[in-house]
Amino acid sequence: MSTTLSPALLEVAAEWYVRLHEEMQAEAAQQQRLLFNDWLEADPLHRQAWARVEKLEQRFGMVPADIAIPTLRDAAAKRRAVLKTLALLSITAPAGWGAYEYLPWWMVAADYRTATGEQKTINLPDGSILVLNTATAVDVDYRAEKRLIHLHEGEICITTAADRAQRPFVVQTIHGEIRALGTRFTVQSDTQAAQVAVLEHAVKIRLADQQHESLLLEAGHQVQFNRGHAGQVSDVSAYQDAWIRGIMVVENQALAEFIKALSRYRPGILRCDSAAADIRISGAFRVQDTDEVLSNIANTLPIKVVYRTRYWVSVTLREQV
Numbered sequence: 001m002s003t004t005l006s007p008a009l010l011e012v013a014a015e016w017y018v019r020l021h022e023e024m025q026a027e028a029a030q031q032q033r034l035l036f037n038d039w040l041e042a043d044p045l046h047r048q049a050w051a052r053v054e055k056l057e058q059r060f061g062m063v064p065a066d067i068a069i070p071t072l073r074d075a076a077a078k079r080r081a082v083l084k085t086l087a088l089l090s091i092t093a094p095a096g097w098g099a100y101e102y103l104p105w106w107m108v109a110a111d112y113r114t115a116t117g118e119q120k121t122i123n124l125p126d127g128s129i130l131v132l133n134t135a136t137a138v139d140v141d142y143r144a145e146k147r148l149i150h151l152h153e154g155e156i157c158i159t160t161a162a163d164r165a166q167r168p169f170v171v172q173t174i175h176g177e178i179r180a181l182g183t184r185f186t187v188q189s190d191t192q193a194a195q196v197a198v199l200e201h202a203v204k205i206r207l208a209d210q211q212h213e214s215l216l217l218e219a220g221h222q223v224q225f226n227r228g229h230a231g232q233v234s235d236v237s238a239y240q241d242a243w244i245r246g247i248m249v250v251e252n253q254a255l256a257e258f259i260k261a262l263s264r265y266r267p268g269i270l271r272c273d274s275a276a277a278d279i280r281i282s283g284a285f286r287v288q289d290t291d292e293v294l295s296n297i298a299n300t301l302p303i304k305v306v307y308r309t310r311y312w313v314s315v316t317l318r319e320q321v
Contacts, residue, residue, distance in 0.1 A: 005052065009045060010086055012049070013046075013049035014083075014089055016036055016039065016050070018085060084109040110137035110139055111138060112139075112140065114133070114135060116135045116265065116267045117134055117266065119132060119243075119244070124161075126147060128147070128158065128161045130156060130157075133155035133243055135264060136151075136153065136156060138152065138154075139152070144165075145167060146168045147168070149170070154190075155188040158171065158183070159184045173187065174208065174227070175227050176194065176205060176206050176208045178196055179204040181201055183201040184198075194225055195223070195224040196223060198217050198221055198236070200219050202216060202218045203216075204216055207227060209228040220235060237249070239284075246286055248261060248265075248284070250281055253282070254278055254280065254281075255278070255315070256274075256276075262285075269311065272314075273316040279301055281297065304316055304317075
């Protein structure tokens with residue numbers, strides 16, 4: 001019979017997992033292994049907790065690398081690794097394992113995350129301010145040599161503060177890194193591309209596949225890029241950061257683009273029919289209530305909103321009478 005494992009016991013198992021992956025001298029590593037074996041044999045529940053760790057590795061091939069990094073530089077880094085391992089171990093098995101397969105890693109164990117439609121402001125240790133938009137996940141890793149924000153997916157706004165140790169402030173995405181130069185800027189990233197908009201001062205962008213080249217982006221400009229290519233630099237909208245106040249502002253935007261942007265704030269499927277895709281829309285919309293937004297645009301544009309379910313909504317061209 002499987003016993004429900006307490007969070008405290010799973011945390012101990014997570015701590016052992018991280019300890020056993022630390023880089024250390026051979027003698028210390030052997031001593032660590034002996035202590036681990038003693039813990040493992042002390043209680044059958046310990047073996048069940050460790051079996052959860054082994055199942056984790058077997059199920060996914062490996063635990064994501066940033067859980068158990070080869071060298072844990074300090075206690076804070078170790079604690080972050082333990083908490084991330086615990087986040088995975090705490091998923092209820094067996095149903096939870098299946099559910100995990102459909103969740104991205106960043107959603108399970110990021111340091112900070114927001115649900116669909118949620119926004120959050122984080123005051124960082126150095127006085128910098130980090131704002132998370134809807135469906136966003138980040139890790140915060142302040143090291144001796146730099147201040148690092150790892151944006152897994154979503155959108156953030158950063159207002160950097162001066163650092164006494166003069167450490168650089170870097171936002172890392174899968175497409176490349178953005179280094180702040182005394183800056184306020186936004187970053188949006190998904191699996192396809194990242195976009196940076198500079199509101200104050202400047203940033204330096206280095207693409208993941210072009211480590212020896214960088215792009216200087218100054219205030220009032222934005223650019224979209226992926227791992228190997230940066231697009232054309234363009235002007236930033238005056239309303240670039242309106243989302244921080246829960247507002248989406250558009251000017252003469254194609255309806256299909258508007259609906260795609262609005263869908264980020266709404267769970268389920270929100271789609272625009274091709275027949276209505278090119279209708280132009282302008283206005284300021286509060287994204288906290290997407291049903292109200294859809295109702296408003298249906299009253300002002302030649303469209304109708306079709307609710308198949310609460311989570312499956314289509315915007316189509318209204319039939320002419």
